[in-house]
Amino acid sequence: MVQEVCRHGARSPTTFMPWDNLLIWPYGPGELTPEGIRQHYLLGTALRQKYINELKFLSPNYNQSEIYVFSSDRNRTIISAFSQMQGLYPPGTGFQLRSQAMETIAQPPINVKNLQKTISQLSLNPLPYLTQVIPIHNDEIIRELALNPSSSCNYYDYLASYKMTLPELQNIYNKYPDVIDDIQKCLVVSKSKAQSLARKVSDSVIANNFINNPLPCNFSMSFITKVQQLAEEVKNYNFFEPDFLARLAGSAIMQKIANNFYMKITMNYTKKFILYSGHDTTLSFMLAFMGYTMTGLPPYASTLIFELHEDKMEYYVTLKYNNKDLKIKGCGSVNCSWDEFLRFVEIRSIPDIENACLINTSQVLQRSLRVALDDVFHLPGDNGGSLKWYFWISVSLYLVLLLMLILLCKRKFLVENLGE
Structure with a gap:
């Protein structure tokens, strides 16, 4: 069984800065760009080459019993998933109508303009070029919690928001005085406002730089590097530190990964390939959950691919991040035995994550918040927290x-x- 978790492809800035507009980004803020669509289509072709052409693992034509695709409820992740599936099952792999008679029978109960011309062009193809359409799901609360916990886990959002009020955040901004000064001069805002806008500025210049747009305000490449580092430090502080936050955010998706493998091993579960289309934070949460130090946010169209292998009735799990092997902590080797993998996920997970996320934050005392965000706070499974x-x-x-x-x-x- 293969389970892929990916970040959407290249997108427009989620918040338009003064130099962003609909001429540059006609699709609007936070939307997948043609470049992002291309990234995921090519990713799909690479998956087809490996799992269909080389390993003969998946059927050459779409089989709904083998494939399950889920996306967070955002346009950019849904279109990324669709684009990737077009690469995995490209035009020409769809199924034709059952008979020539269906050309005239398979019609909607309304008048269609140029009907005969359209039928003639389609012939027995349901869609032009025999395109295969694959369903993208986003209807289960637990899956949205798994892919986008920062907006769907109430307790996590509460803790992350509280952290942004603590004095430790200022220490990060103080490390980048030249970056804050450049933002102040460019946008003509106060120092505090420049600090609050730093992440949005970083997001915008990265998106613009990706498609080779001229840099605004004469920003240098050095500025881009530094503002990106600043944004990453703030994001790491806000979202992934201490360990409890990483585990709270990563538990749902890692439990889904483990549970799907468990069903594959113990039940007659037919799914062979599951795709979760998410965000950079989705992958970052998972990497942080697994104990990896965050050194840069996952680039557009990044992937984490978990493979479940069977060898003489013994099962093991492998993990690749952007096609590079990762050793799962707690495992003896890159080939992590199923028992070791399951034990690791169980130990690291927050029990009953759905109810944990629904905690009544109005009843959480300030003292409890400090305890939850203190590095000495641990739940079972934390390093050094036995x-x-x-x-x-x-x-x-x-x-x-x-x-x-x-x-x-x-x-x-x-x-x-x-x-x-």
């Missing part, structure tokens, strides 16, 4: 119950003996 608060609470409760049981037994013994 004997933390939850352990001592469990032991204390056990001792209290044991003491109560002893007292009850003693009382019963005394009553019986006094009665005699």
